[in-house]
Amino acid sequence: MSDSRRSRQEAMAQTRRDLVLRAVRQAVAEGGVASANVRDIAERAGYTAGALYAYFPGKQALFEAVLADSVSRAQAAAQSAKVVRGAPEGAFAARAQAWFAYFLAHPAEAHLLLHVLSSDGRGLGRMGEGLATLLLDSLAPVTQALQALGCSPVLLQRETMALLSMAVGVLLIHDPSKLSGTNALAVEALAAYIESVQLRLAAVTAQPAAAPEALAQVDLFG
Structure with missing residues (x-):
């Protein structure tokens, strides 16, 4: 051929x-x-x-094919997020918000993400190694920004999973069919969380004597 x-x-x-x-x-x-x-x-x-x-082979396979495509698009959005020149410390917030904003702007894909991660789907641990890897890989631009902020290798996975848990929780609360105060509060809560992570890691970098584990975000989903 x-x-x-x-x-x-x-x-x-x-x-x-x-x-x-x-x-x-x-x-x-x-x-x-x-x-x-x-x-x-x-x-x-x-x-x-x-x-x-x-x-x-079935509806679930169709859902997972869409989700695989979606997380790749979310990763591209995070990677191309605009970062203010001369202020690389803002990269984490910009990339994390861009990743989340992709799903916020595509509610059908957010619903599929929630379905696959839910108990009536398969959950992160059972969703299939390939798709789970793609989901975590989609956060690579965010993870790289965390590293640039001084996040230690010991805490990197914990911080990434905590962010993913927070973002998924906000998507679960958010109802795109309604203009509600709850929607705004949920999005503001995620923004405040992202800012707190950035400030916390900046404090670790400024005070290297401090134990980073003591300042780590508690993973409520662990």
Whole structure:
């Protein structure tokens, strides 16, 4: 097979995949996770349910395919977050907020994230090694900013998981269908948390004699 033909086939396969993932997002956005089904998703994408089953063994596989795409987009958003020149200490807040803002702006994808992490999904520990790795990798720009702030290797994973827990908790509380004070308070709480982490790590850097473990964020989800 020639390279040009292989490239055309790969482009067509990617186009078909994009159509399916878009159909999943639409189905979840319109009816929620519980009501989304393979037949409806297939019709939206212009395929039969049987054709979809040839590539995805079930609805959960479709959800996870969308989520894998979503976390990659969230990672790109975090990586491209604008950081004020000459103020690298602001990188952590900018990248963490950008990661969270992606899911806030895409509620259907946030619902899928919450579903997969919930008890009726699989949870982080059971969601599949590949997808769990992608989720944590999507926070790499944030982790790198934590390192630049002086976060020790001992605390790096704890801080990252605490941030993920806080962000997921805010998404769980946030209701995109309503303009409520609760939504605003939840988002403000996350911003305040991110700022507190930044200040705490800055204090550790300024006072190297202090034990970083004593200033670590308690992981309530550990």
